[in-house]
Amino acid sequence: MDPNYRRDKAGKSPMGMDLIPVYEENETSQNSGPGTITISPDVVNNIGVRIVKAEYGPIHSEINTVGYVQYDEDKLVHIHPRVEGWVDKLYVKAAGDPIKKGQPLYKLYSPELVNAQEELVLALNRNNVRLIKAAEDRLKALQIANSVINQIKQTRKVQQAITFYAPQSGVIDNLNVREGFYVKPGMNLMSVGDLSTVWVEAEIFERQAELVKAGQAVTMTLDYMPGTKWIGKVDYVYPTLNDETRTVRVRLRFDNEDYALKPNMFAQVTIATGEEKEKLMIPMEALIRTGDQDRVVLALGEGQFKSITVIAGNIGESHVEIINGLEPGEEVVSSAQFLLDSESSKTSDFKRMHHEDSKPRSVWVEAKIESVMTEHHMITAAHSAISEWDWPAMTMDFSVSENIDLSTLSKGTQLHMEITNSDTEYYEITGIHIKESGTSTVNEESATEGDVKLQSIDDESMNHNKHQEKNTQMDSSESSEHSHHQHSGM
Template sequence: MSKNINVFGLLVLGVALGAVGTFSYLSLSGSGADTQHSVSAAQDEPLYWVAPMDPNYTSDKPGKSPMGMDLIPVYKKELGGIDAGPGTIMISPEVVNNLGVRTAKVELGLLHTKIETVGYVKYDEDQLIHVHPRVEGWIEKLYVKAAGDRVTVGQPLYEIYSPALVNAQEEYLLALDRNNSRLIQASRNRLKALQLPKNAITELKRSRKVKQNITFFAPQGGVVDNLNIREGFFVKPGNTLLSIGSLDQVWVDAEIFERQSSLVSTGLAVSMTLDYLPGKIWQGKVDYVYPTLDGKTRTLRVRLRFDNTQWELKPNMFAQVTIHAKGEEVLLVPKEAIIRTGSSDRVVLALGEGRYKSIAVKVGRYDEKFAEILSGVSAGDIVASSAQFLLDSESSKTSDFKRMNSQDEDENPAPSTVWVEASINSLMAGHRMLNMDHQAIAEWDWPAMTMDFTVADSVDFSALQPGLTLHVELSKSADGNVEVVMIHIPDGDISQGSDSDNSATTSGVVNSVMVDHRMVNISSGPIEKWNRPAAEVNFMVSDAVDMSVFKVGAKLHFTFEASDGQFIITTIKPMQMSDISGE
């Protein structure tokens, strides 16, 4: 989540305005403050002083921050007679404006859950017909030559010579000659039962001549499939001569994991993309949810239906599918309002009149914009959706729960360098600076946020570009300055000083297997090489790896590589749980 604190922008603004508007947490300081602020500050002695750009740097006396800026006094003010509990802080309106604090309301709403999987295109079996003869005979002429030929309704398919059809025609003519209405109706019904075309019966009655060869026509338009005959073949009733499938609509068979089965129901909207037409999205719906799971892979089959008026979708095509599941009404907050830590999740409540308090919450599912809150807040509460990590730093000093960096920090000092995943927002080449959204850094007690960083001379700045997602090594000096000293781009385009290998080795436990798609879900251990914590991940499996090794509950040691945004397992071997826990 982004905190949108642009250090470089604040520094430039501070220089341009001659440091007018320097912000503080609990009150404005300095001889230039107006009389009202001076009286307010005099009522309380400062509790401590804090660095403007680093809320974790505090001092019990005035001085300079590691970045050379004046420390800002922090005052404990009365909270308007309302006791909001430990951890409540008050911030002046000027500081709120300087920090760019935005708020959002906790609301009840539907969480847009997306299930992403893969599937295969197939014929709509409701519109797939099979052509069988009703008599024995020989195929004298075949009008369709190969599977895949397009046919239209009423188009000739084949001619057959059948003694049974010849006899049935003669019986009909004999009944007509005798002018016996019962015999005429019985013989006519027999011709219909043998599937003699209606126009052939009409022509027979008019011409009174028996045809040796009878032509049969396509009952519907579509594509010929399973063509099992050639001219001269002898056929019998029950033989499947050919099939005709309509492509105006198609089915897509997909599989989802067992844990996702409760989110899927008939009628849900589905979107689909295919590699052969990049950028095009097909919209469809869930047509049927199969009632049983696959006993081996523990997956549930789902049938999807899509319109295909241009016949662009062809059977057996591989597709990427997104099922847009409908969830129940839940409490929602913007995803960026969540402050993630190693042991808990928090939000900053906006209590009004400049008062804020950081509280613990229990978070459920996420979608692209919102997070589900299971407990901790109520509908109608107001939470901070930007600059909340600064507010949380102040609130946590006196709140009901401990800060992440405990008193044991002196015994286990934080490392001076860390690896973290980040996305580049913008570049300032003239200053060798960049603005990035980085993930949480537990070693430094940093939540995920947006910040400006300087880039070391050893890094190839030309390899960086906006929108790039990569791994960066950050180095913190003794005076608190942080810079990027090494980068790793997952697609293999690695800059100077980075590891050129885009593979990693770890261990894990198999949760589920999708054999047909060569996909497995594994609870993998941490990947120290890429600074990734333990997580549940979907892996593709290389063709060189035997899928039979993957069993639900199996404990494995495996190597995988990152390619085109996917993790692909390349080698694997079973291992004991004790080995996994010992890593």
């Protein structure tokens, strides 16, 4: 809507949008702060304004993401030869072929296997029990099946090519060998994957990682079978973060007894994170999300509204957590809020009016220096309680203004210092009164009384001459010798 287009009566803008009545500001609206708009009850009713309260409650949180079906690697077996040789016969022809446990996979000719068989035959002929046991153990270590060993013992004949069998049922994957291939230890000939259960690898955002725990229920749907849902669980949350996508990998496990789930399928998953502790929340529709901030339209009463910024947290099925910006019981607009926001945001400072921070930006407090960090221009000081900020007495590290000479400070120095809150998390020492021994409490209004050295960011360089206060009352006609203090802002 063009904010410069105005009319003296109701109607539509050149863009076809309904004009919103704006009334002359009265004393109440003027005191409500920038961005406050006032509309009549009739208009509130006509545009369908609905107001809800911010209140505490459990957020039923779900995380929606996508993932890919993969083999359950706990049930994925890789086939490697333990000797050098040549593939004499291959019983499986292509990846994806189903296989049963004990079914032959390939036949291998290897001189090393021939020698191992000859050792067994020689031990049998000599009837040497120890040699027979050693020869059998060697054949087993080379993955020769017990049925083959028993056959050699019965026939006492060496087999030139040995058959190797599937260790489990499943499907063939990563078939990297053909008949006649020369193979050696370390080569992955093929893999056998069991699809009775599958994994789904998904990714969640960094801020969602703490919500996902192993064992939580997961619902999955696939595009190729609309209307069908699979129920699984979170199997593992990976401990590392992808520094490029800022996401965390999550492994989900699903039963797949009918083998409908196949590796590399694309899946939509929903992770039920369960009920959380009660948190301040508002309906999802009340939150206005822009490119650089989240905000809501605050209902101030008597037809007044204002857009303010908030910090949103976890998102549930129908509500969103508000971390900062609202107080329990405050009312926000959940319907027609975009119309009100478009008008209020033109002049709003997006700050709450009736909860402005009344705490002073700077305070003076008694303190004692614990240490001086000259290289960082910082000090550690134990200060008394600060009632203005609701601070108890404690020891803290403070940055010190560049205009204050740290050479005048040392461990044990008693002083009266000014702490300034530059922003919500940054506190700086901007003024100090160094108390001499025997001096009582010093305040900024009476900085010229007593023996005091004064430094402040409001004075470029101040030299204070000490003076001696006389015990007897001075006559009004006598000139008192006091050093002059340049003291601004204290």
